[in-house]
Amino acid sequence: MLRSCTAALRTLRALRQAGRRVPRCEPVLARRWFSTEKVIPKDHALPNPSWSKDLRLLFDQFMKKCEDGSWERLPSYKSKYTQKSEDFKTYFLDSKLVKEQLSQAQLFTRGYEDGLGFEYVIFYNDDEKRTVCLFQGGPYLQGVPGFLHGGAIATMIDATVGMCAAIPGGIVMTANLNINFKRPIPLCSVVVINSQLDKIEGRKLFLSCNVRSADEKILYSEATGLFIKLDPEKSLI
Amino acid sequence: MIRRGLRVAARLGHHGALPGGPYILPTFSPASAFGSSMDSLESEFCQEKTDLKNYALPNASWCPDMLNLYHEFLEKTKADGWIRLPSFKSNRNHIQGLKLPLVLTASSDKSDCHIFTRCIKTEGQGYEYVIFFHPSKKKSVCLFQPGPYLEGPRGFAHGGSLAAMIDETFSKIAYLAGEGLFTLNLNTRFKNLIRMGSLAVLNVGVEKVEDQKLYISCIAQSTDQQTVYAKASGTFLQLQLEEDSSQYYTLCLQESLLPTALPTGTHPRAAGGVREVTGEVREKALSFA
Numbered sequence: 001m002l003r004s005c006t007a008a009l010r011t012l013r014a015l016r017q018a019g020r021r022v023p024r025c026e027p028v029l030a031r032r033w034f035s036t037e038k039v040i041p042k043d044h045a046l047p048n049p050s051w052s053k054d055l056r057l058l059f060d061q062f063m064k065k066c067e068d069g070s071w072e073r074l075p076s077y078k079s080k081y082t083q084k085s086e087d088f089k090t091y092f093l094d095s096k097l098v099k100e101q102l103s104q105a106q107l108f109t110r111g112y113e114d115g116l117g118f119e120y121v122i123f124y125n126d127d128e129k130r131t132v133c134l135f136q137g138g139p140y141l142q143g144v145p146g147f148l149h150g151g152a153i154a155t156m157i158d159a160t161v162g163m164c165a166a167i168p169g170g171i172v173m174t175a176n177l178n179i180n181f182k183r184p185i186p187l188c189s190v191v192v193i194n195s196q197l198d199k200i201e202g203r204k205l206f207l208s209c210n211v212r213s214a215d216e217k218i219l220y221s222e223a224t225g226l227f228i229k230l231d232p233e234k235s236l237i
Numbered sequence: 238m239i240r241r242g243l244r245v246a247a248r249l250g251h252h253g254a255l256p257g258g259p260y261i262l263p264t265f266s267p268a269s270a271f272g273s274s275m276d277s278l279e280s281e282f283c284q285e286k287t288d289l290k291n292y293a294l295p296n297a298s299w300c301p302d303m304l305n306l307y308h309e310f311l312e313k314t315k316a317d318g319w320i321r322l323p324s325f326k327s328n329r330n331h332i333q334g335l336k337l338p339l340v341l342t343a344s345s346d347k348s349d350c351h352i353f354t355r356c357i358k359t360e361g362q363g364y365e366y367v368i369f370f371h372p373s374k375k376k377s378v379c380l381f382q383p384g385p386y387l388e389g390p391r392g393f394a395h396g397g398s399l400a401a402m403i404d405e406t407f408s409k410i411a412y413l414a415g416e417g418l419f420t421l422n423l424n425t426r427f428k429n430l431i432r433m434g435s436l437a438v439l440n441v442g443v444e445k446v447e448d449q450k451l452y453i454s455c456i457a458q459s460t461d462q463q464t465v466y467a468k469a470s471g472t473f474l475q476l477q478l479e480e481d482s483s484q485y486y487t488l489c490l491q492e493s494l495l496p497t498a499l500p501t502g503t504h505p506r507a508a509g510g511v512r513e514v515t516g517e518v519r520e521k522a523l524s525f526a
Binding site: 107108109111112116117139140141142143144145146149150151152154155156158159162173174175176177178179180181184187 | 390420
């Protein structure tokens, strides 16, 4: 079993290196190889009853854009058991890391019941090196009463910009995030976060992003980000 | 209850009660905001006599580093001028009796809203933090322990969770130091990852207050200060909250203190002069008349 697992991993890596389009996250396959349970993790980047009409409309518009292959919807799981996270663990972490913590851990932005926290889906355009995140912030993300917490917006900007950096860049880490808030975002409204890869200099990836209302008429925030591609030769700790 | 009603009445006092007319966002008036009224800002914020649950207290999930530093700062609250800030479920609890200027009131304002950093209720799973504030030095220390629900890279806290913790600490300091309300800019430079379950100490200071803006900076470090996790700076917009007159009528009704006519004049924390009350309050006044 172990031999077939390693063989499959090697295939996946080879496919990626050959530049073939493979899904970035493979938790379904991974679970079948590494565990006897047939649990299929839930993909949270799909409509659920808490999604407002605006969010669903935008989702449908982008799904249409996916049909010709120029855009890709990125699945999103609560537990980050993905190829990338396993690579991160292998190369960058101390093997003596406390196991209990890892088993309880869940991706920060997916730890809420439907509709209460972050409801979002990210689409990626490989040719243009852009990501678009459709985001609806729920009542558990409040800051100033009636509005979204600045930290929640920062989290989503980090997630969207981070994804935009990670797809071309591999395993990356946020080095800098500079956000200008223009207007407060009302709680439970839908916003569109557009992120763009501006340039790559060695291991540095420079990105920018803006946050607009669903109809694009209101500019809520603008941000720039610097991400660093991690060096597999160097451990993080 | 009666004492509270009278206290609210005294605070609302002479609010300028001519209803109707368009509402004008008051320009911030520093002269009226600072000085003795800052003490009232802190005591209103801290809501000392309250049944609300205070989340900024030690629990079983706090690591030894966090407990030690907590007790160290608690000692400093006795003599060195530090205050320990309480932390309630929602920012609304911190500003009871106050509200945003009406032009900024959002339409969705559900009662089940939680402040972002207090929405993960299970002890130790999300944000465990407590903020200590020194009013005269305008500086603050936040003890922050991220739990497994804040995961980003495996075994470490999500960058967004640290940015959120910094923004949250900034926002409390901005409010207490100078009625800063909205974040205008947040610039975070991440240096090292924070291991889940370990302590990060955020040292925050107000750099300056200028042109209706507060400039704040922070360094997030490990307990022994050997590792810098992040450096950040933020800018906040000063904006005064208004007295929530609708609460005045509710309280008066309960205490049988219905006024026959509203007094005129100014409240010490107002921008000065008679302020026009919004149409919304007028409606409420009519319904109780």
